[in-house]
Amino acid sequence: MRTDTPHLQPWQVITGGICGLVLTIGLARFAYTPLLPSLQAQTGLTDAAAGGLAAINYAGYMTGALAAAWIDDVRWRHRLYSGGLWMALVTVALMALSTWMPVWALARYVGGLCGATGMLLGSGLVLGWLMRQGRRPELGVHFIGLGLGIVVSAVGAWGLSQLWSVWSDQWLAFAVLGLVFLLPAWRWRPPVPPHVAVAAHEAAGATASRRWTWTMLTSYFAAGWGFVISATFTVAIVEREPALAGQGALAWAMVGLAAMPAVFLWDRVARRWGDKQALLLAFGLQTLSVVLPAVSGSLWAALAGALGYGATFIGIVSLTLALVGRRSPHNPGKAMARLTLSYGAAQMLAPVVAGYMAQATGTFKGALWLTAGVMLAGMALLATLPQED
Template sequence: MSKDIPSTLQPWQVMVGGICGLVLSIGLARFAFTPLLPQLQLQTGLSDAAAGVLAAINYAGYISGALAAAWIDGARWRHRLYSMGLWLSLLSVAGMALSTWMPNWLLWRFLGGLCGATGMLLGAGLVLGWLMRQGRRPELGVLFIGLGLGIVVSALGAWGVDKIWPLWSNQWLAMAAMGLVFLIPAWLWRPPVPPAQPSASHAADAPKVSRRWMLTMAASYFAAGWGFVINATFTVAMVEREPALAGQGALAWALVGLAAMPAVFLWDKVARRWGDTRALLLAFGLQTVSVILPALSGSLAAALGGALGYGATFIGIVSLTLALVGRRAPHNPGKAMARLTLSYGAAQVIAPLVAGAMAQATGTFKGALWLTTGVMLLGMALLATLPEDETPSVHT
């Protein structure tokens, strides 16, 4: 047990700490970019293509973090990197305000992506491992409230600071100050360092993962990553660019988070009733519909419907997929999650570059949305070839 972690942490403390860690490392270090992007472009002249590059470098950082998480075996090292990521998340947000020099932005967006990987993979792995050691149901739905809450915090925070501090650099500094509120519980209630791995004889009892299963899951998760990052990066910009919707971007982004927060419980229930694979297929299908809605209509109803559908489905895809692979590697779930996430992260590097270039060339995001729809449908087709997972759940 780490000396600076209390040995008597309660379950609610571990969960709240993990949720706050996600708000900080994903909600702010990653998602603050989305609602702050329109003002950043307006005041600094940042182009759509350059915005796509910043989004891509953020996910290059995420992939780098996923690679590190996939490589690191030591429990103490995973815990230390998660802890470092919490502090670096704050710095990556504040650093964006230092100058308009593109290399400065590239550096901090890269580090922000690195922090996102520590919070999403190392943090979730530590929490999932703790749940299994406590004999509790190995699901990540409650923890991933932090993703939806992080979106709400970034949306409402961006809306608020825009009213008080219209200068783009002050907005980034204000968002970093907001992150201090979440750093305190995230730091104090970090999941304890897990015990050493059991012997090989015990490890042999863990569910096996075939190469075909892992490759198919990785390919479908690539499609999910593509669908995720287009909306995560450009939702606010797409809404603000519609003449009839100007000024509604923050509302659309807040709806994404508000839809995500209760959805985590719903998807856990759907998976218990229908099984993980069928639940994932449903989430893929609904997210595909939410992606195509803004391409079919420029109305506020289509924009808000797409935002609600996106928020309610991406969270299900992430939580179901990571919990599924984590249960199949109970002695180091974070490492297994990281390996699968490499494909998710690869899509998140490629997709913003493609979407930004398409929007720059055409003046609209509709072409990128149609392409994303095709990618999502391909991911569904791959997922449909998998047998239903039969890994037993652990009950409280």
């Protein structure tokens, strides 16, 4: 029996979810990356302070993930997701209203919280709605919002810089642009799902699958390591190529453009060969994309690595979160959030290790090879799971 309001169609819920990801991830989190150069050039923001703001944003995301991991009440999950849509625009606008560092820190922290509401609560609500409607429980199409968010942030930053040279105007224009995505994201939110008590046999199943849970947590840690290393150093590698010097926004857009069609392909691969085999393939291809810049300093290797990274990280995230969410149909967002904590732990540790290695050796190649090894270890763990998982 369907308890959700019947007037919403699947394409509306999915489109609303995509727009929600563009708002909460593409603008509230990713807009900072392409807008940072003008921010630094016009306000004197130092590299250390810029890195600190990035860390504060990630701290907000992890805080949101922790909260999402413990929220059981479906009404509160829906309220927080709804609030995150509006706050995503507020945080972007807030960056333009002051040059006081504490204000920027607050804006970036809340922006991180918004990212968690969109990525975890929003994705969980969409997946739960699809399952209750008897639809295919996949998140590939939904996660187009991640790639689209990257493209919007990159292309938007380039376009706005052509119209407005003042950094604060660019941030305000981004907030206005966000209204385009806010309307469908708000109107087509998944309705509040019914509150259903978790059955005893489901709880027992969760205990029985402890090995499966820890295997997924550890392999997703490896995926997070691969994600953050590529996200941190891909643009730097491309910028060092004379032909692409100063084209950081373009490189960032290429990652998003590669990610957008990839979500369809990974869903098809999973349908044909199964989730486990699809994840193993995604891990293997991402490992290759990490290795390419390490074995060759050529332009083609850097670009191929960037495209490969964009095409594979989205598949790992989509397949893993959907797989875990399906195993917790009464609260998929909570299960996704707990897994994200493992992913996030790697994102905090990996850049520190890579930074020390690069400082000691004068190159990032050692860090890239280490990342490839971590990814291969994650693959080995996934391979131990039975095929039916």
